[in-house]
Amino acid sequence: MSHLLSYLIFIPFVGALVALLIPANRINFFKQLTLGVSIIQLILLVLILSAYKINAGVQLAENIPWITLQLGSWGSLHAEYFVAIDGLSLPMVALSVVIMAIAVISSWNIEKNHKGYFTLLLILNGAIIGSFCALDFLLFYVFFEFMLLPMYFLIGIWGGPRREYASIKFFLYTLLGSIFILIVLVASYLSIKDPATSNEVVHTLNVLHMQNPDNIIPGSLLDVDTEDQYGPYSFRMWAFLLLFIGFAIKLPAVPLHTWLPDAHVEAPTAISVILAALLLKFGGYGLLRFAYPIFPDGAIEFAWMVGFVGVLSIIYGALNALASKDLKRLIAYSSVSHMGFVLLGVASATAEGAGGAVYQMFSHGIISAMLFLIAGVLYDRTHDRLIANYSGLASKMKSYTAFVLIAFFASMGLPGFAGFIGEVLVFFGAFQSHAINGLIPIWMPIVATSGLLLGAGYFLWTIQRMFYGPYSIRIHVPELTDINSREYIMLLPLAVAALLFGILPQLLMKYINPFASEWVEELFKHASFFNP
Amino acid sequence: MNDQLQDIYQSMQWLMPELLLTSAILITLFVGLFVTKNKHILLKSISLFVYAAALVLVALQEIDNPVSLFGNMLRADDFSNYFKILFLTGGFLTVWISQEQKEKNSTEYFILIQAVVTGSCLLVMSMNFIMVVLSIELISLSSYMLSGFGFDKKSAEGSLKYFLFGTVATACMIYGMSLLYSLSGTLDYSSETFLKNLLENTTPLLLVGGILTLAGFLFKISAVPFHLWAPDVYEATPTPIVAFFAVVPKLAGLAIITRFTLAINLFGQSGFNWQLIIAVIAAMSILVGNLSALAQQNPKRLLAFSSVAQSGFMLLGIVSFSTEGIHFTMFYAAVFLLMNFLVFIALNQIESAWGAHLIPAFAGTGKIFLIPALTMLVGLIALTGLPPTAGFTAKLLIFSSLWAGYEQSGSLILLFVFIVGLLNTVISLFFYLKIPYYQFIKEKKRDATGLRISFAENLLTILLAIALFYLFLHPDGLMRWINRISFVL
Structure with a gap:
């Protein structure tokens, strides 16, 4: 029972893999498979809710080392597969599971290419829940980016008359936002060290470590004493601004919202539902989880x-x-x-x-x-x-x-x-x-x-x-x-x-x-x- | 005299892979002369076997310290062995996907590919300008001929264009080298004399000589402003050869640029800002490559401009002039080999089965050729640099090296290329998605009965796609290997 979150994240991916191996003419199978995945997720959600302890902070954590790279003179890079939930992610995860189940039911009358549609829906499902659970910045970013491609095809193939324009606009806008986030990711991890290691510098992307100012390497660009100014602001201010713009595009906030009406109007119903109910939440979630605490x-x-x-x-x-x-x-x-x-x-x-x-x-x-x-x-x-x-x-x-x-x-x-x-x-x-x-x-x-x-x-x-x-x-x-x-x-x-x-x-x-x-x-x- | 003979004898042992390749050229020539039946299959098997055997030979070489060969004409070290493995893999894949040639040309076809691979292997080992010129010419002359292998007017035009541009680039390079020789008094660019004399003679002539020499190398990796040949040659050349051109000579050029810029930069004590020069070339390549690719309608021209931009990204790793940056460039090079071949192999399969040559004609192929289209999508996503592919990891590492370089040196040019490079990912997404867009999103009804690509043919692209996923999930293994490569000039 200790891997509840991983099950929740990876069961859709397994479902997608199964869907890929089944011949495309078995239309009902794809619907049932996707619905089955959602039902399993609902059951897992109940288990998670019963295991969740209020007032206990981050819990149900799973932490496995993922990438450890020696970077020579700069120490080493340490990224983790670190998933957990707290009072912020629990409502979001619960929402995702429920909305995905409803989206599957709403997709029942999709008219063409069922195999592709439901496979992409399953991938999207796993990526969304993965992003809400990830507490490693790199892991979050990977899941976050991984949502874009299925979404692009879901709007682009099954959408309305101007779907081609809407899908590429969605992709380019949100990718631009992600790039701003990536700039901050690359720029900040080299300034942060894992507190557990003392003799060698281990750069970590663990969000909990990144939030703690004690882990900032003295003299690095994130350090408060760094006097470098870029125009009117210090680097820390710019980093916040970049993260804010990145997540504001996703939210979307005026004036970065223009992709949203187009994407919504052209997307099929179920995809509009997912877009509005879940994807927009990453804007607010990102600010609360990354931009503000870091x-x-x-x-x-x-x-x-x-x-x-x-x-x-x-x-x-x-x-x-x-x-x-x-x-x-x-x-x-x-x-x-x-x-x-x-x-x-x-x-x-x-x-x-x-x-x-x-x-x-x-x-x-x-x-x-x-x-x-x-x-x-x-x-x-x-x-x-x-x-x-x-x-x-x-x-x-x-x-x-x-x-x-x-x-x-x-x-x-x-x-x-x-x-x-x-x-x-x-x-x-x-x-x-x-x-x-x-x-x-x-x-x-x-x-x-x-x-x-x-x-x-x-x-x-x-x-x-x-x-x-x-x-x-x-x-x-x-x-x-x-x-x-x-x-x-x-x-x-x-x-x-x-x-x-x-x-x-x-x-x-x-x-x-x-x-x-x-x-x-x-x-x-x-x-x-x-x-x- | 005896010492020299001893040196030559001992050097030969390190040169086994190259000797094997050279003898393979002779064997192929003789077999091609005397065998008439099933010539293609036979020659193909010989080629594949030779690349595999040479791979084993390279992998078996244990090099603790760099070994100087033939009076420091060549040097065997981990760095060159790493690149040799990439070249041999590239040659193997190219031959593997090559379709049947016209009976009378197949001998030349295999020989020329072997010659390019041999030249590339020698180039990464070259420590002496003479050797550099010889290796580059071995690559170039064979490439000029290979690019004409379409045997039509367009192919001839591409080949001639490549030849004309190429000879001018080589001439510039040789002129540049002669200037450097006049300043340093030695052709061995790794020697102390070279460094010492150049440190003492800081004249503008050094800048001119260095840039002219670089021009020849940059031509090989089709970096801006020496990229003009690439789209025409790529368009006219058979797809397997384009895949080969986009990887093997390019990585060979990249390796020699790495060595040469480190030498000419004189450990950061050069009076000229070589960092700025490489950074500008890299940024220009990324920008011009990406922006030009936006307008292309032919998949091969599109990929030609994409490869210009990719050269820029690989140069970015060198820009920080740090060991880590070079290690990351080597990682990028391996990933580039995988993703570029993946895209070209899938493109080749669809092109030859479907008979389409312009991107809009690919409409609807996503359904008919699902696996090639999907694997090509993986390759294109990797080229864009999106997760979950190794293309993302490679770009992430390159950008990390730029940032770390910036943090240490405070040089604003590094910050500038860091931002230019990252923002270009957005531009590149637009054209990289162009082919999948037509394949999956545009619809077109066309009778596709009988058009099938067998599982065996798809196996290769599936394996390459899996490799890209694997290197994303576990870059540690490859990086650990690369990290062991000590880089001494």
């Missing part, structure tokens, strides 16, 4: 910028959503807006703000998945997503409308839904920050509240335009049918989760809270090391 001085120096980009994303994303004519594009921009709250929460560097950011990532994962599934349900029936083409759908598709209302209200942040808890916590943190640590000015959360109003605006307006009024649709399709049982199976658990985590936030907060308070404490402790 460069706390940069985090404090640039808190205003992170907060500002967050507020900008909230407002700009919401305004764009308001102007969108395509339902999927609207949802994509609403994602930009909601992920802005994550930035605002992280920037506040308070326990509430950081916890709220994690909660917001989790709830956005559930709600955005639901939103994209809803868009997919309609698209499957009509092959059209223009909002203006529909009206009065409520009279034809009653259950569908019910789910749409739940999803929209949850996404608006209505009390009683999961989205509310995340946003309220973020606001608590952001308003407090002014008084506690003075990192972000009070006007930022005030302006951000208008994002909530705009959110209500575009969602309610969409409901009014599409679902109320007399029934008419402006495209030729056979009679619209209400959702079928497969779609129920996908939507119902998500709707329940959106409510459950809105009413009983303690279910999740008990995992997040210890992490968030320790995170903030460490952040300021380490920051004081650099700015005494």
Whole structure:
């Protein structure tokens, strides 16, 4: 039982290998295999949850040496296969397992090339969970990059009419972000030594070691006493900025978000779900796991910028959503807006703000998945997503409308839904920050509240335009049918989760809270090391 | 007299692999003259056997300290043996994938490949400018002829172009060497006299001589601005030969550049900034190679520009002038051999089965030739430098060496090439994905009955792909071997 996380990560890869060896005409086998993998993962998730001890920090760790390279006069490089979970990664891993299972069900009606599709889906599954569990920077980076290629093909082969443009744009944007991260990775590991070895310098990429300022080699570029300046900033500041840009592209934050609407509009439903619910989370996750703890001085120096980009994303994303004519594009921009709250929460560097950011990532994962599934349900029936083409759908598709209302209200942040808890916590943190640590000015959360109003605006307006009024649709399709049982199976658990985590936030907060308070404490402790 | 004979006799023992290759050339020639039936298969088997045997001979040589041969004309050391193994593997793979030649030409075909490999082996051992020129000419003259092996107008044009550019480059190189000779008074560039005299004579002539000599070497690795021949020659030459050109002469050039720049840099005491010169050439190669590749429609021209950029990346390892940097370049060289051959072999399979020559014509081949297309994807991803392939590890190490060099010396040029190199990964992704994009994403219906590539033919590409994954997961083994290579000039 000590290898639970490895099982969780590698079972999909084994599944992919099996899928490769099976002849392509056995369509049902691929579906069942992928679903089977997801079911095993759900069982493993239950085991992980029962083995997880609250308030015990990083646990279920597996640590095996991976690469040990002698670098001659510079000591040696030591990278580990180091996976573990804590209060930050546990919600993300749980979310990934659930969303991947739903994505498989949503892929049931894929029309072509099943073998390729499900193989790529399995690879993506393993890579996502691997990145969330990795506590070695190199290992994280490898899994992180490994997500891009399956995603590129999943959008490029099974996507909509402009899929080719969208997939390469997605790939190039996110690769650019990864390169910024790689620059910091290469530049920083040579400045960090493993505390366990004393006589020889062992450079480590273990994140826990990288976070501890005691492990920085004196006189190296990461050292606080290094006087080298590059333009206006020291190297540490630049490293933080590069990491921030790298993860902000993934988040995505305005103005680096332009790949997202294209990718979402063209991607097939299941891939949109994964993209919105899981891949975007790496933006927030990366900041919380790498950028902030490794460069706390940069985090404090640039808190205003992170907060500002967050507020900008909230407002700009919401305004764009308001102007969108395509339902999927609207949802994509609403994602930009909601992920802005994550930035605002992280920037506040308070326990509430950081916890709220994690909660917001989790709830956005559930709600955005639901939103994209809803868009997919309609698209499957009509092959059209223009909002203006529909009206009065409520009279034809009653259950569908019910789910749409739940999803929209949850996404608006209505009390009683999961989205509310995340946003309220973020606001608590952001308003407090002014008084506690003075990192972000009070006007930022005030302006951000208008994002909530705009959110209500575009969602309610969409409901009014599409679902109320007399029934008419402006495209030729056979009679619209209400959702079928497969779609129920996908939507119902998500709707329940959106409510459950809105009413009983303690279910999740008990995992997040210890992490968030320790995170903030460490952040300021380490920051004081650099700015005494 | 007796001492000299003794020296020659003892040197011969170290030269067994090269002697074997040379005798193989003679054997191939005679067999080609007298055998008429199944000539291709027979000659191919002889070639394969010779490369394998030479590999064993090289691997068996135990060299604790560098051995000086023939009055320091050549030197046998770990460094040269490492590269020889790469050349012989390259030759083996090239012959393995070579299709049947026209009956009357097959003898020359194998002989010329053997000559290039022999020349490359001698080049990495050369310590004397005379030997350098002879080896480079052995490589070049054979290459000029090999590039004409398509036997059509285009091939003839490519071959002639290669010849004209090549002779000018060689002329420059010899002129440069003569200038260096006039300054140092010796042709042995590893000798103390060479270093001492050049340290005393810091004249601009030294810079001119060094650059002209480098020009000849850079031509071999098709680095900017000596890359113009590459796309035309690659386009016109049969694919197995292109794969060969892109690896063996290039790595030979890389090895001699490594030795020569270390010599001319005079342990960092040279009055001229050789680091800057190599760094600029490397950065230019990466930029020009990548940007030119973006516009290509022919897969071989695309790969020609890609190989220009890859030369730049390999030069980056030398730029830091550290032992580690050179070790990482050697690691990169081995990975480059694997990934480049993988891409070309898969390309060759698809091209010959499908009859397509432009990238858009590859539309839909991903489904028909799944395994070649997938393995080619692995190779291209490795060339881009993405995990989980050894291409990533190789680039990571090269960039580490640049960063460490920068941290130690504070030289901004290292920081500059570090950033240029990394950002170019994004550009290169765009064109490396072009072929898979047409193979997998673009759709085209075409009757593909009867078009199959057998498992046996796919085995080689699968093995190469697995090697790339393996070196990603466990680079330790190869690096430990490379780390043992002591590098003394």
